[in-house]
Amino acid sequence: MSKTGAEILVECLKKHNVDLIFGYPGGVLLHIYDRLFDSDILHVLPRHEQGGIHAADGYARSTGKVGVCFGTSGPGATNLVTGIATAYLDSVPLVVFTGQVSTNLIGGDAFQEADIVGITRPIVKHSYLVKDVEDLAPTIAEAFHLAKTGRPGPVLVDLPKDVIAAKSKNLCSTDIKLVGYNPTYEGHPMQIKKMLKMLENAKAPVVLIGGGVKWSNAHEELKKFVETLNLPVVSSLMGIGAFPNPHKNWVGWAGMHGNYASNKTLTEADFILAIGTRFSDRTTGRLDAYAPKAKKAQIDIDPTSIDKNVKVDIPIVGDCKTVLNQILNYIKDFNWDKCKNDREDWLKKIEYWNNERPFSYKFSDKIIKPQFVVEKIYEVTNGDAIITTEVGQNQMWAAQFYKFKDPRQFITSGGLGTMGYGFPAAIGAKLGNPNKEVFDIAGDGSFLMNMQELCTAVQYRVGVKVAILNNKFLGMIRQWQHLFYNKRYSYSCLECQPDFVKLADAYGCVGFQVVNPSDVEPVLRESLKIKDKPVLFDFLVDREENVYPMVPAGAALNEMIYGEK
Amino acid sequence: MRHIISVLVENKFGVLARIAGLFSGRGYNIESLSVNATENEDISIMTIVTRGDDHIIEQIIKQLRKLVNTIKVRDVTQVDHIERELALLKVHATQRTRPDILSIIETFRGKVVDITKESLVVEITGDQNKLNAIINVLEPYGIIEIIKSGTIAIARGNKSTTDFTKQDIKSQEE
Numbered sequence: 001m002s003k004t005g006a007e008i009l010v011e012c013l014k015k016h017n018v019d020l021i022f023g024y025p026g027g028v029l030l031h032i033y034d035r036l037f038d039s040d041i042l043h044v045l046p047r048h049e050q051g052g053i054h055a056a057d058g059y060a061r062s063t064g065k066v067g068v069c070f071g072t073s074g075p076g077a078t079n080l081v082t083g084i085a086t087a088y089l090d091s092v093p094l095v096v097f098t099g100q101v102s103t104n105l106i107g108g109d110a111f112q113e114a115d116i117v118g119i120t121r122p123i124v125k126h127s128y129l130v131k132d133v134e135d136l137a138p139t140i141a142e143a144f145h146l147a148k149t150g151r152p153g154p155v156l157v158d159l160p161k162d163v164i165a166a167k168s169k170n171l172c173s174t175d176i177k178l179v180g181y182n183p184t185y186e187g188h189p190m191q192i193k194k195m196l197k198m199l200e201n202a203k204a205p206v207v208l209i210g211g212g213v214k215w216s217n218a219h220e221e222l223k224k225f226v227e228t229l230n231l232p233v234v235s236s237l238m239g240i241g242a243f244p245n246p247h248k249n250w251v252g253w254a255g256m257h258g259n260y261a262s263n264k265t266l267t268e269a270d271f272i273l274a275i276g277t278r279f280s281d282r283t284t285g286r287l288d289a290y291a292p293k294a295k296k297a298q299i300d301i302d303p304t305s306i307d308k309n310v311k312v313d314i315p316i317v318g319d320c321k322t323v324l325n326q327i328l329n330y331i332k333d334f335n336w337d338k339c340k341n342d343r344e345d346w347l348k349k350i351e352y353w354n355n356e357r358p359f360s361y362k363f364s365d366k367i368i369k370p371q372f373v374v375e376k377i378y379e380v381t382n383g384d385a386i387i388t389t390e391v392g393q394n395q396m397w398a399a400q401f402y403k404f405k406d407p408r409q410f411i412t413s414g415g416l417g418t419m420g421y422g423f424p425a426a427i428g429a430k431l432g433n434p435n436k437e438v439f440d441i442a443g444d445g446s447f448l449m450n451m452q453e454l455c456t457a458v459q460y461r462v463g464v465k466v467a468i469l470n471n472k473f474l475g476m477i478r479q480w481q482h483l484f485y486n487k488r489y490s491y492s493c494l495e496c497q498p499d500f501v502k503l504a505d506a507y508g509c510v511g512f513q514v515v516n517p518s519d520v521e522p523v524l525r526e527s528l529k530i531k532d533k534p535v536l537f538d539f540l541v542d543r544e545e546n547v548y549p550m551v552p553a554g555a556a557l558n559e560m561i562y563g564e565k
Numbered sequence: 566m567r568h569i570i571s572v573l574v575e576n577k578f579g580v581l582a583r584i585a586g587l588f589s590g591r592g593y594n595i596e597s598l599s600v601n602a603t604e605n606e607d608i609s610i611m612t613i614v615t616r617g618d619d620h621i622i623e624q625i626i627k628q629l630r631k632l633v634n635t636i637k638v639r640d641v642t643q644v645d646h647i648e649r650e651l652a653l654l655k656v657h658a659t660q661r662t663r664p665d666i667l668s669i670i671e672t673f674r675g676k677v678v679d680i681t682k683e684s685l686v687v688e689i690t691g692d693q694n695k696l697n698a699i700i701n702v703l704e705p706y707g708i709i710e711i712i713k714s715g716t717i718a719i720a721r722g723n724k725s726t727t728d729f730t731k732q733d734i735k736s737q738e739e
Binding site: 117118121122125126127128129131146178179180181302303304307308311 | 574575578579582583586587590620623624627628630631632633634635636637
């Protein structure tokens with residue numbers, strides 16, 4: 001029996017357990033949309049393709065499943081580009097389907113034609129232009145396989161209109177022929193033992209974790225390993241949640257706005273075991289002064305992440321979960337009493353640093369401090385909410401003042417730093433986790449970048465909460481201008497903005513403006529009763545509050561600057 | 566340091582662009598690049614000449630391996646190998662200068678492949694040094710045009726870069 005490409009596509013999606021698609025139709029996608037009309041796959045129509053792909057991304061990060069989105073040829077496809085890059089930088093498994101003009105028109109500058117495979121080449125894990133309907137089913141199987149195995153990432157499949165209309169007998173298959181693709185899951189036993197030998201002799205060791213721990217579902221193995229050997233854990237921004245906070249072994253997260261104790265711990269450590277983290281510049285600060293006393297071992301499934309920025313002594317290529325299980329098997333062969341006393345002193349030292357300078361701010365009962373809002377969100381949600389963020393100060397305060405205990409709880413664009421990410425991502429996260437509270441901790445600048453998705457949230461009754469920490473500035477830009485450009489606030493002021501309460505009302509959501517610190521908690525509690533529509537909070541916060549501590553760009557981790565205590 | 570890297574790739578849509586894009590996107594340089602089909606029509610081999618310190622070369626090799634269509638990457642300069650380049654040189658040659666030029670060509674074991682009243686075309690193969698040497702010697706007579714292929718290289722010994730491929734494919738298919 002032969003079927004059209006569109007039929008094959010929709011059946012393949014079901015076969016790959018896709019139950020949710022974010023897509024925006026267009027001329028060349030009509031065959032597919034005609035099939036989707038009868039399908040029981042939930043299709044969510046965003047109001048902009050960028051919103052659609054960020055929602056698919058938020059869905060993927062919050063569930064661990066592959067996110068799927070559609071965009072039409074030309075502008076539909078180019079509107080996806082920022083979302084693809086966002087997913088690529090943070091290793092998010094997405095399969096992105098784009099429409100393409102018919103194969104006989106390709107290259108002729110046809111209406112709504114764009115070489116999307118070419119445009120996205122540096123920001124995808126892999127991409128396909130399907131030129132023959134016979135290749136469609138195997139291509140879809142490969143795309144899903146590539147997106148979720150190894151180091152996950154976005155895979156783009158470009159579908160010309162005539163290919164989708166043509167018929168084939170080559171229906172869904174799971175037959176994958178990827179000659180050159182074979183990611184390494186198991187770590188080399190010799191390397192692992194060498195690492196454990198080094199750890200055995202370490203007097204001041206630390207485990208540094210990143211987003212890879214989440215993607216590999218290694219959090220339980222990590223916890224067991226860390227508790228067994230009583231090791232301190234520091235995380236990158238992307239690793240937040242992969243180890244529970246609070247926990248006696250949790251130190252905090254390192255980097256530009258990380259806590260004092262974490263940055264200090266990395267600087268003073270004599271051994272770092274990095275797991276699923278790529279030593280990004282925001283995490284390391286100036287490289288020549290990074291962890292100068294430490295020997296380093298690094299576990300990562302992507303060999304290019306090893307030795308890229310920071311030279312390590314023991315590279316271990318492998319999947320975090322698999323390697324941690326191997327480690328747990330070898331632990332008993334080593335003598336962990338050797339440096340026990342030194343390590344206890346080390347942990348006490350770290351505890352002292354943590355008490356010396358925890359994340360803090362100066363409370364006011366006159367004006368709302370943005371950090372206070374985050375703290376109250378943490379309180380009213382009992383620390384159970386999924387938190388998405390935009391990018392900038394809001395993102396840093398969310399990371400500093402919400403305590404995350406679950407690996408899929410903190411959803412943020414760390415690598416690309418995409419403003420406008422958090423709100424659509426929250427919609428995706430809520431659709432994937434209908435029983436959880438989902439808060440987007442937002443800035444006024446970022447929210448305006450994708451606020452059209454309020455319409456989507458209302459249409460699909462997505463009860464997300466958007467907490468705008470409104471300082472009428474591009475806060476982080478203003479902060480840098482304050483600290484490094486003599487307070488010359490060049491084009492970072494957003495004094496002209498909509499009335500957010502009226503805006504919410506216009507879209508059919510609920511809006512609250514909060515001016516007094518004493519109203520923050522009651523309003524938040526009140527909002528939790530609203531389940532079937534989005535809630536928009538306009539928190540008018542202290543306009544010139546800065547994020548501290550801060551490692552200025554180009555400085556070393558121990559060259560932090562602090563606000564007034 | 567100059568490195569010659571052999572890359573076996575699946576002969577698929579856009580693979581050359583992926584590799585060229587990897588070099589430009591990450592700021593690596595390509596001195597020369599040559600692409601050829603192998604005896605297996607589904608597989609091509611690229612020979613890339615690049616420069617960089619050890620750290621950069623290591624990243625280049627890892628990044629090449631990471632591409633889904635890449636089957637195998639080998640730094641040929643790490644092993645005993647033979648490298649060749651082909652050059653076609655169009656040289657100004659009159660009746661008066663022709664005998665001298667011909668004797669130079671003979672010395673370098675080049676071949677004359679075209680001749681006109683005022684010029685001739687030489688075909689010459691060798692490593693970069695040899696090609697540079699003949700170009701230097703012919704320069705005074707007036708070189709009208711130089712066309713060079715990129716460098717290609719092969720390891721000495723019994724093993725073949727493509728042999729590995731066949732095994733790899735076999736084990737995948739099994």
